Amino acid sequence: MTSPTILPWHAAIVDLDGTMVDTVGDFDAALNRTLAELGQPAIGRAFIERTVGKGSEHLIRRTLAEVGADAALYEAAWAAYQRHYRSINGAHSAVYPGVPEGLQALRARGLRLACLTNKPGEFARELLARKGLDGHFDVVFGGDAFERKKPDPLPLLRTCAALGTTPAQTLMVGDSSNDCQAARAAGCPVVLVRYGYNHGEPVEASGPDRVIDRLDALLQP
Secondary structure (H helix, E strand, C coil): CCCCCCCCCCEEEECCECCCEECHHHHHHHHHHHHHHCCCCCCCHHHHHHHCCCCHHHHHHHHHHHCCCCHHHHHHHHHHHHHHHHHHCCCCCEECCCHHHHHHHHHHCCCEEEEECCCCHHHHHHHHHHCCCHHHCCEEECCCCCCCCCCCCHHHHHHHHHHCCCHHHEEEEECCHHHHHHHHHHCCCEEEECCCCCCCCCHHHHCCCEEECCHHHCCCC
16 A cells, blocks of 8 residues: 655645635625615625625625615624624535545644634634534634734734644635735645635636645645
């Protein structure tokens, strides 16, 4: 029996929305309940898919602009959105095929794993637990963990420090240009999944090291 190929990484940082879990249904429910509460028209999933990924603040501001609402409604929308999202977190979402197997394969090869998302940390930890994915990760950091969010490299650099690895030894796995830009700026290798949310653009245009169709294909040649 041949021994497995030695991996060039000591750890991996994995994004959440659009990479491990398809959460558009959760965003749809929370945002449209928020808009209804504020007396605003509903938005569609296509807009949500193009817009998610840069944090709740960005999503809410863009949503209000999309429906033509007064920007002064932001504080009320933020409070309503947090309440509604908390009530439905994970109820309208699904783990992508190959994700549990891919995470298990990385752990089996001795890699330390971190989940790094722009989603608020409370919601991220709840979602991972509800989908049975939390046991794979050494650390979980949300968009409120650091002073800046992806695509800024700071969250990746801080996550590498928490994992005890260097950026060059730490793979970033994501679904969007946010993840690729952050990884490049931090000095991390980066692989993107093809099926996620990338603001309506093909992920290949971001220039990742590799694009995969399923997370469990990551260790395949």
